[in-house]
Amino acid sequence: MPAAMLAPAPTGALPSSRTAGPVPDYAPMMAVVSHERLDELAPALRPSLSQHLGGAHRSRDHVWVDAEREDDDSTVWMRDYQPVYVRQPDGSIIAYRYLAENPNRQGYAPPGQGTHRLPIIHENGNLVVAGRFVFLSEAVVEDNEQPWHSPHLLREGYRPRSREDLRSLLARRFFRRPEEIVFVPPMPFEATGHVDLFLLPLDDKTVVIPQIHEVPAAPYVRSAVARVVQVFLDEQADALAALGLRVLRLPMIAPTVHDYDDFSREPRNLDEPIDLVVYSPANSLLVNQGAKRQIFVPTFAELALPPADAPRAAAYVRAWRTAFQAEGWQPQLVDASELAGHLGLFRCVTASVPKP
Numbered sequence: 001m002p003a004a005m006l007a008p009a010p011t012g013a014l015p016s017s018r019t020a021g022p023v024p025d026y027a028p029m030m031a032v033v034s035h036e037r038l039d040e041l042a043p044a045l046r047p048s049l050s051q052h053l054g055g056a057h058r059s060r061d062h063v064w065v066d067a068e069r070e071d072d073d074s075t076v077w078m079r080d081y082q083p084v085y086v087r088q089p090d091g092s093i094i095a096y097r098y099l100a101e102n103p104n105r106q107g108y109a110p111p112g113q114g115t116h117r118l119p120i121i122h123e124n125g126n127l128v129v130a131g132r133f134v135f136l137s138e139a140v141v142e143d144n145e146q147p148w149h150s151p152h153l154l155r156e157g158y159r160p161r162s163r164e165d166l167r168s169l170l171a172r173r174f175f176r177r178p179e180e181i182v183f184v185p186p187m188p189f190e191a192t193g194h195v196d197l198f199l200l201p202l203d204d205k206t207v208v209i210p211q212i213h214e215v216p217a218a219p220y221v222r223s224a225v226a227r228v229v230q231v232f233l234d235e236q237a238d239a240l241a242a243l244g245l246r247v248l249r250l251p252m253i254a255p256t257v258h259d260y261d262d263f264s265r266e267p268r269n270l271d272e273p274i275d276l277v278v279y280s281p282a283n284s285l286l287v288n289q290g291a292k293r294q295i296f297v298p299t300f301a302e303l304a305l306p307p308a309d310a311p312r313a314a315a316y317v318r319a320w321r322t323a324f325q326a327e328g329w330q331p332q333l334v335d336a337s338e339l340a341g342h343l344g345l346f347r348c349v350t351a352s353v354p355k356p
Contacts, residue, residue: 019087020086020087020088020089020175021086021087021129021132021134021174021175021176022084022085022086022087022127022129022134022174023085023086023087023093023129023354024128024129024130024131024201024204025128025129025200025201025286025347025352026201026202026203026286026288026293027288027354027355028288028289028290028354028355029056029286029287029288029289029352029353029354029355030056030353030354030355030356031056031057031058031352031353032049032053032056032057032058032285032287032350032351032352032353033057033058033059033060033078033082033110033350033351033352033353034046034049034057034058034059034060034078034349034350034351035059035060035075035076035078035349036059036060037073037076038059038076038349040076041076041338041339041342041344041349042334042336042338042339042346042349043338044334044335044336045296045334045336045339045346045349046059048296048332048334049296049350052287052294052296052332053287053289053294056287056289074102074104074105075104075105076349077125077344077348077349078108078348078349078350078351079124079125079196079347079348079349079350079351080100080105080123080124080125080348081100081105081106081108081123081124082108082110082124082351082352083095083096083097083098083108083109083110083113083115084096084098084118084122084124084127085353085354086173086174086175088175089175092356093354093356094114094115094116095109095110095113095114095115095116096115096116096117096118096173097109097115097116097117097118098117098118098119098120098121098122099117099118099119099120099121099122099153099156099158100121100122100123101121101148101150101153103150103152106152106156108351110351110353113353117156117157118173119156119157119158119159120140120143120144120158120161120166120169120170121140121143121144121146121148121153121158122140122143123139123192123194125192125194125195125196125197125347125348126139126140126193126194126195126196127140127195128195128196128199128200128201129201130201130203130204130205130206130207130245131201131203131204131205131245132176132180132204133180133182133243133245134170134174134176134180134181134182135182135183135184135195135199136170136181136182136183136184136195137183137184137185137186137193137194137195138183138184138185138186138193139186139192139193139194140166140183141163141166141183144160144161144166145160145161145162145163146160147160148160163183164178167181167183182243184199184236184239185232185236187229187232187276187278188225188228188229188232189225189228189229189274189276190255190274190276190278191274191275191276191343192343194348196282196283196347196348197278197280197282197283197345198210198233198236198278198280198282199236199240199282200281200282200283200284200286202248202286202324202327202329203327205245205246206245206246206247206248206327207240207245207246207247207248208247208248208249208250208281208282208323209233209236209237209240209247209248209249209250209282210233210249210250210251210252210280210281210282211230211233211234211237211249211250211251211252212226212229212230212233212251212252212253212254213251214253214254214312215227215230215254216253216254216306216308216309217308222254222255222256222257222306225254225255225257225274225276226254226255229254229255230254237249248323248327250281250282250316250319250320250323251312251315251316251319252279252280252281252316253279253305253306253309253312253313253316254309255276255277255278255279256276256277256306256309257274257275257276257277275343276343277340277341277343278340278343278345279298279300279305279313279340280298280345281297281298281316281320283298283344283345283346283347283348284296284297284298284320284324284345284346284347285346285347285350285352286329287352290355292330293328293329293330294329294330294331294332295324295329295330295331295332296332296334296346297317297320297321297324297331297332297333297334297346298334298335298336298339298340298345298346299317299333299334299335299336299337300313300317300335300336300337300340301335301337303337304337304338304340304341317333321333334346
């Protein structure tokens with residue numbers, strides 16, 4: 001199995017996580033919040049969080065904004081609607097709540113934290129921070145170019161914005177230069193478009209992007225998708241290395257197709273989504289408690305994997321654990337087999353509250 005690969009370390013120092021701007025996932029955290037329904041999708045995660053975080057792990061019931069949609073199960077994906085926390089030049093932190101087509105995704109506010117409105121359509125799986133760079137999925141651009149007419153969006157000040165208008169707004173709110181707001185393409189075929197499925201910053205200078213070493217001999221659609229995703233991940237690694245970041249390539253088995261019916265058809269183009277199950281180390285959950293820095297890493301039971309991939313998966317998880325330890329993070333391996341089948345992993349189902 002190829003070892004983890006690193007791009008050359010950058011020569012210039014990047015800002016620390018305490019400078020003004022969006023708080024990165026690797027910054028010190030005060031708490032991790034999980035959804036009341038977490039046990040349904042990830043039964044092993046809540047006990048692990050409670051065991052290793054103690055009182056820093058909290059669970060909450062969802063506050064419904066639209067009572068007619070109380071059967072809405074999309075609120076389990078807490079990362080998508082948790083605020084973007086932004087440190088101000090004076091060192092204080094404010095929380096930006098943004099807009100969602102689903103009004104139930106606009107009701108979450110951390111206890112005791114004042115919030116400000118960022119009048120854009122957004123899901124927080126689409127944003128990660130590494131030093132001075134704020135990476136967002138191109139899906140954010142596409143969403144905010146649309147003329148949404150929902151009353152709850154218009155009441156909050158939504159209006160369509162061009163790419164440059166959006167970049168300018170985010171640069172101002174995030175205390176960044178416009179060129180430091182970097183839009184990256186979504187993973188081909190993957191339905192959410194979220195950047196956190198393949199991009200995990202570990203510090204101001206180091207980011208994880210998975211690497212597919214072997215494309216499976218599988219039914220046509222999976223093999224074709226795997227080859228495209230393999231090239232895509234390599235291209236993103238090269239692009240981030242060109243920005244001066246150190247890129248850690250961790251092995252990943254190729255995504256598989258969730259819906260059996262998809263095996264029998266050929267995707268028409270890269271814009272056609274398929275429900276992909278992505279077994280990614282990049283969607284691990286970072287919890288920095290100062291002297292103790294932990295990372296909750298997804299693992300997958302053999303029965304939850306395509307048979308040809310199961311032998312490689314265990315070796316890959318060992319490689320993830322070794323790499324994260326070398327970067328100063330203590331891995332906590334937690335089964336995510338059921339959660340992966342719902343098309344998400346650990347970052348997706350948690351909300352983190354930064355330390356003031």
